[in-house]
């Protein structure tokens with residue numbers, strides 16, 4: 001018998017989100033679990049990808065990214081994020097924000113370092129820390145605002161803290177971090193001499209006059225921030241696997257090294273299409289936010305009518321809901337029953353909290369990254385489901 005591997009992977013469980021996608025298929029449920037659009041990406045992107053393949057841009061790109069895409073990333077980081085970025089020294093293209101995050105964690109942490117993560121969190125962050133040998137330290141964001149307690153955050157910082165991960169707009173809560181919150185985080189990063197790794201993948205999806213602010217633009221933060229984003233959410237191409245990390249030269253050099261040995265390069269023709277995407281007219285982003293605001297309102301209304309208590313998101317494309325009104329004792333059985341009986345799939349809240357935490361037990365998350373007709377059909381299925389939903393408690 002070969003020895004089973006594993007110290008690094010012991011803490012992992014199968015992704016609950018992908019498990020819900022499987023259940024959605026099984027029960028022919030509308031999949032409002034996994035955050036991917038069911039509508040097409042812009043034609044300009046498809047045409048650019050086809051052109052790149054036809055022009056035989058089919059071999060490895062520069063490992064840290066096609067010059068055209070890096071130039072486009074630097075340009076957009078200038079006008080949108082307010083960052084002064086040199087595409088030669090500050091940009092690494094990788095396979096999605098996902099690879100950027102793991103490459104950043106592997107590049108900057110040592111075994112034994114601590115990384116602060118706000119909870120609830122996007123489920124990849126803790127495994128990213130474990131794979132790097134770092135220890136995640138969780139700080140709660142509490143409803144209804146999903147903001148942090150300043151004393152609690154300060155107490156989490158110590159001499160072992162290497163980095164804090166800041167995801168804004170935030171998945172799953174939809175919280176958009178304010179300038180004041182970011183300034184407080186920036187102060188602690190400087191006081192404890194640690195890095196910030198920001199996940200800004202939903203940077204263009206903000207509502208109700210909220211503004212996306214990149215932490216790296218705050219005084220003293222450029223030199224200690226890795227800013228991550230990508231094509232997936234903004235351009236509805238989650239399967240293309242193209243993302244980027246923007247960082248000062250010393251950090252970029254180590255991220256590029258790790259990325260080279262993880263995946264060599266992101267898909268070459270899709271990087272070329274990415275350069276076209278990032279130069280779409282600016283009106284594209286205004287329309288994107290408006291359309292998502294409309295979709296949010298459709299789902300928010302449907303959930304409220306069905307008896308959920310949703311927290312209204314300020315950004316991103318998810319709605320986190322309180323399910324206590326249904327008398328459900330645990331989120332996993334609730335989500336399973338919802339998929340099976342109402343035929344709408346969502347994600348159990350506990351998958352956004354550390355194992356054993358009671359905080360997510362009365363929460364579920366829905367995505368509204370869907371066509372209006374999909375959301376309307378989901379609304380139809382959800383209406384009246386409270387009366388018929390039979391939730392079996394989890395055994396064991």
Ligand code: PLP
Pocket residue numbers: 035095096097098099122167171199201229230231232238241242243
């Ligand atoms: N970061 C957050 C917060 C996400 O919610 C997701 C996808 O759901 C990702 C990153 C994944 O991004 P990518 O497709 O660029 O790897």
